[in-house]
Amino acid sequence: MLDWGVIVHYFPFLLKGAVLTLQISILSLLLGIACGLIAALCKLSKNPLLRWPAAFYIWLIRSTPLLVQLFIIYFGLPQIGIDLGPFLSGVIGLGLNVGAYNAETIRGGIVSIPVGQTEAARSLAMSSSLAMRRIILPQALRVIIPPMGNNFIILIKDTSLVSTITLVELTLTAQRFIGSTYKPFEMYLMAAFLYAVMTTTASLLLAKLEKRTSRGHR
Amino acid sequence: MKTENQDQTQPMVKITNLQKSFGDLTVLKDINLEIAASEVVVIIGPSGSGKSTLLRCVNHLEKPSGGEIYIEGELINDTTLKTKAFETHLNRIRCKVGMVFQQFNLFPHMTVIENVIEAPIHVLKQDRKKARKKAEELLTQVGLAEKLNSYPAQLSGGQQQRVAIARSLAMEPKLMLFDEVTSALDPELVGDVLRVMEDLALGGMTMMVVTHEMGFAEKVGDRVIFMADGFVVEDSSPQEMFSNPKEIRTQQFLAEI
Numbered sequence: 006m007l008d009w010g011v012i013v014h015y016f017p018f019l020l021k022g023a024v025l026t027l028q029i030s031i032l033s034l035l036l037g038i039a040c041g042l043i044a045a046l047c048k049l050s051k052n053p054l055l056r057w058p059a060a061f062y063i064w065l066i067r068s069t070p071l072l073v074q075l076f077i078i079y080f081g082l083p084q085i086g087i088d089l090g091p092f093l094s095g096v097i098g099l100g101l102n103v104g105a106y107n108a109e110t111i112r113g114g115i116v117s118i119p120v121g122q123t124e125a126a127r128s129l130a131m132s133s134s135l136a137m138r139r140i141i142l143p144q145a146l147r148v149i150i151p152p153m154g155n156n157f158i159i160l161i162k163d164t165s166l167v168s169t170i171t172l173v174e175l176t177l178t179a180q181r182f183i184g185s186t187y188k189p190f191e192m193y194l195m196a197a198f199l200y201a202v203m204t205t206t207a208s209l210l211l212a213k214l215e216k217r218t219s220r221g222h223r
Numbered sequence: 224m225k226t227e228n229q230d231q232t233q234p235m236v237k238i239t240n241l242q243k244s245f246g247d248l249t250v251l252k253d254i255n256l257e258i259a260a261s262e263v264v265v266i267i268g269p270s271g272s273g274k275s276t277l278l279r280c281v282n283h284l285e286k287p288s289g290g291e292i293y294i295e296g297e298l299i300n301d302t303t304l305k306t307k308a309f310e311t312h313l314n315r316i317r318c319k320v321g322m323v324f325q326q327f328n329l330f331p332h333m334t335v336i337e338n339v340i341e342a343p344i345h346v347l348k349q350d351r352k353k354a355r356k357k358a359e360e361l362l363t364q365v366g367l368a369e370k371l372n373s374y375p376a377q378l379s380g381g382q383q384q385r386v387a388i389a390r391s392l393a394m395e396p397k398l399m400l401f402d403e404v405t406s407a408l409d410p411e412l413v414g415d416v417l418r419v420m421e422d423l424a425l426g427g428m429t430m431m432v433v434t435h436e437m438g439f440a441e442k443v444g445d446r447v448i449f450m451a452d453g454f455v456v457e458d459s460s461p462q463e464m465f466s467n468p469k470e471i472r473t474q475q476f477l478a479e480i
Contacts, residue, residue, distance in 0.1 A: 119326075119328075121324060121326050121328040122328060122330065124284055124324070124328065125322075125324065125328035125329075125330070125387075126330075127284065127317070128282055128284065128317060128320075128321070128322040128391075129317070129341070129342035129346065129390070129391070129394060130314040130315075130317035130318045130342065130346045130394065131314070131342060131345065131346055132310060132314060133310070135345055135346070139341065139345060140330055140341075143332050144330075144331065144332050147332075220332050220374075221331045221332045221333065221334075221374040221375065221376060222331065222332075222376060
């Protein structure tokens with residue numbers, strides 16, 4: 006059966022690993038929102054100089070595995086003189102990855118808003134950027150948040166992959182203690198529990214946000 | 224600088240040789256039209272005759288394929304301007320031209336009053352307090368003083384359309400475009416919207432109204448234009464148009480409705 010002594014003793018250490026997981030998640034989430042929004046707007050642009058690079062970015066990320074992307078950034082880039090270190094590599098890798106998925110989610114949300122909304126805004130002399138910011142995006146957000154929330158839940162779990170580039174986050178913390186305790190069941194259960202706490206909290210926060218953005222809708 | 228006198232004789236809208244095609248389909252063939260300040264021009268005609276397209280060209284929601292449209296003497300489709308300069312030019316003219324749509328197109332994520340103050344605050348850079356005061360007056364004028372904090376989804380179609388009119392008026396336009404604004408409404412809600420438009424006409428607003436409401440055309444219109452197949456077929460006073468139409472196409476159309 007479970008060795009509760011080991012659990013009680015090592016839980017604080019795993020919690021520390023979870024804090025790093027959380028930091029990586031939040032930073033790559035922010036980067037992922039920025040990349041996603043920029044790529045979505047570029048892909049919707051009439052200018053091919055914006056549209057093509059955005060389409061290429063989205064294609065490249067979505068057609069290759071995250072693990073390989075992380076290896077390219079962490080192990081590959083130093084070969085051409087770009088050494089970002091494990092933390093930045095992890096955050097950038099995860100952020101760029103979730104950004105590509107967000108881009109398609111955001112783009113879908115924007116095109117789902119009826120064209121009459123843009124026409125009403127433009128006929129009120131709003132510039133296209135003002136109309137996007139004040140009229141289209143706030144409405145699109147309602148459509149975007151649930152699927153983007155999914156992307157973030159997946160992101161939190163995918164942070165475990167950065168354990169492979171030497172970041173001692175939750176998963177790698179657990180693995181290290183298995184080496185000294187020979188208690189894989191306890192360690193991995195604790196890790197799983199902490200991931201579940203983080204993803205569930207994120208889900209609850211997203212549900213709240215979803216409620217706030219559906220203002221005016223019945 | 225132009226003199227006062229010239230401004231008075233200058234038409235509010237002047238359209239010359241306007242053409243508009245969508246791909247192979249030519250919707251407007253050769254439209255020539257002048258509308259004086261304070262004039263109410265009602266545009267009628269069968270569906271597909273180009274009425275809505277004409278209206279949408281006037282505030283450049285549709286880009287004309289040929290010809291010129293002048294608002295108070297200013298060419299709206301000025302092709303010599305670069306992208307950025309054109310947007311500034313367009314938005315300056317659009318401040319003078321309000322438009323109301325068949326499907327209302329209210330902003331669903333904003334309350335009634337927020338819909339009305341949005342453009343005055345963010346486009347005209349009005350002070351929030353001043354914009355709110357003006358919006359309250361306008362919403363009272365269209366009979367919706369009670370609904371300031373409702374969301375569009377909580378209103379009937381007729382109420383939504385009156386909010387849309389107030390939203391346009393908040394920009395203090397000199398010209399109002401109405402694109403089949405009662406077509407999506409239940410019959411019992413049409414009257415309230417038409418009354419608001421009639422008040423507006425009495426107040427001296429220049430209006431271009433695309434509608435199927437012949438009663439309104441006859442009562443409120445200074446001029447009625449009959450369009451068919453992308454041309455202005457007949458352009459006369461309401462009395463002439465409805466009691467003594469000259470063209471066969473007009474006679475046929477009026478006999479059918």
